[in-house]
Amino acid sequence: MDISLITLVVTPFIAAILAVPWIALRIKIVETIIALAAVVQLGLALALAYRVSLDGPLFAFRGFLYFDALGAYFALALALVAFFAGMYSIGYLRAEVEKGIIGARRVRQYFALFSLFVFAMLLALSAASPIVMWIAIEGTTLSTAFLVSFYNKPSATEAAWKYLVLNSLGLLLGFLGTLLFLVLPESGGSTWESLKSAAHSFDPLMVKIAFVFILVGYGTKVGFIPLHTWLPDAHSKAPVPVSALLSGLLLNVALIAIVRFRAVVDVAVDPAFTKNLLLFFGVASLLVAALIIFIQRNYKRLLAYSSIEHMGILALGFAFGGIGVAAALLHMLYHALLKTLLFIASGNVFLAYSSTKIRLVSGMLRALPVTSVVFMLGVMAAVGLPPFGTFGTKVSILASGIAEYPYLTALALVALVIAFVGFLKHISAMLFGEAPEGIQIGERKGLTLLMPAILAGLIVGISFYTPEFVTRLIESIAHDFSISPL
């Protein structure tokens, strides 16, 4: 039994138990537990990714937990995001307690739910069975619903209700799709491996119907347009570190579920079927999100729509296949990190300006110089400017599709340009000009400043250098999940 795999998955669960308000540990102790859990997760995820890149898939708990290259790769992204979001949360909640926005009990509630959310996502990534993955993803909805409504305002409760209802509906459709896969003859138990190996004998029509339910169901969680309506509301109402987890991780976890099922479907039917569906959702998400980014008035919603746009890019990468898959995988990591950076930096903006409306935020460069720089770096990475890695991944994704789908690729490029101009317009309005009266000039010291700064450095760093074990993992995943050879 591989104890390190179990420890990786169980650590956030233990942290959640220790943070619950009924135990009533002192806030300092809860914060220490959260920080320790984040460090332990990160260390174990790094070790796991390295081992899987060398030795291939690892199992634990009688095959219940299963980390293949895709699981290990994304567990690393998850641990990184959870580390930065968790550490930032400590500083951010201290500031909110200081401002009298929340009390100590709410801090404990927050960390308990935050850790449960991380646990559910790790379980989803490591589940050998599609049903366990579904249970875990449903768990993410339940643990985050109260985080979305954390501030107890009517608008936050409304957003959380929308999130709960639409995601529950989506996930039930995903559940139906999963069950339809499992009923197929010779599906051989209920693991990803057994499904894939039996896929040759599946009835094509049944597989197609089942996959449509999977795509619509999990696609709701990914936030594909037109299934996205919960996403901007939930992202804009949740506390910023939670928005970072929602955007940087949760959407990707749901996308991974689709990618895993797609690998099964592509064996059973002509890969053009899944390809066309992904192309539709990819282009629709990219185009609509870009237009809304252009006219957006709220910077947290702006970031939420940017996530939809990035999910569109990822869908295109997976649809195009070949080098597009490898680029999409790398883009997933970049997006997870840059969106975490943008959300936590926007937390600093909110602490200073007490508003999420773009028109009420100006003169950031003077008021929050460090936050402004990291925010700007995050925006540059989000729109895919060089030298950021996202430039390379976006170009590679579009290049992989241009020969087969020139018009569609051109449309995607237009959408990227619109999003770029939109971001530029909004960020200029926020950075320059005079800061409104009453805004305290100067940054808060501590974790709220340190975490975005380190994360910005990391994003710049991995744009220039991708560790060898990460490259090995990506090659392995692209080999397993690409429909055409690299």
Place this chain on the structure above:
Amino acid sequence: MTETVLQTLFVLDLVVFLATIFMHLLHRNVSLIRLFMFQSLAVGVLLSVIGLAGGEPELLAIAAVTIAVKAVIAPLFFFNMMRRFKLERTANNYLSKPFTLIAVAGIVIFSYSGFASAFAPLSPETAPLLSLNWAAIFISIFLMYNRRGAFGQIVGILSLENSIVAMATLLGIAQPLSLELGIVFDLVVWIVVANLFIAMLYRQFGTLNVTEMRKLVEEE
């Protein structure tokens, strides 16, 4: 399966299907919850019948848990909530009753088209019931979109879950007991969370009519 078993399954499946239709027509919350109880009971009995007919004790255990959770615990939660906040009537549908029934008829026709028969070869004995199940699934989804009331939406989700479980059972999908318990655990947590949200919505908005919740639009 014997003819008697098949006829029993047909009756139970018909109950699940008809319950989804009547859910569209009821306006009193108490009737809605009672109908959901009845539907859940039918699903639980359906699981038991297949468990007994196939000699599968695990299905009987799942049936017992299903009845306990959906036909007893969940309604208790809902009745308690209704008493606490005096929630007698649910908000109207978006579509009027005649249009709702026309839409339901359209869904039933679609469910009896070729699409629904795709899975028939997997379970030839219960194949005639599958279309009815597909109809129940789609009508439950429609219920969620057609209801203006948060309570109706919750019942729509739970009715969808019932319809999916009924279909899975008829198709012969049975997960190991541990996984089934995992699914039921999720459902229990979902019911608790949904109840807490109902309470929060009512306290903050003074209504459960989702069309009157406009705070997000106003704050944009």
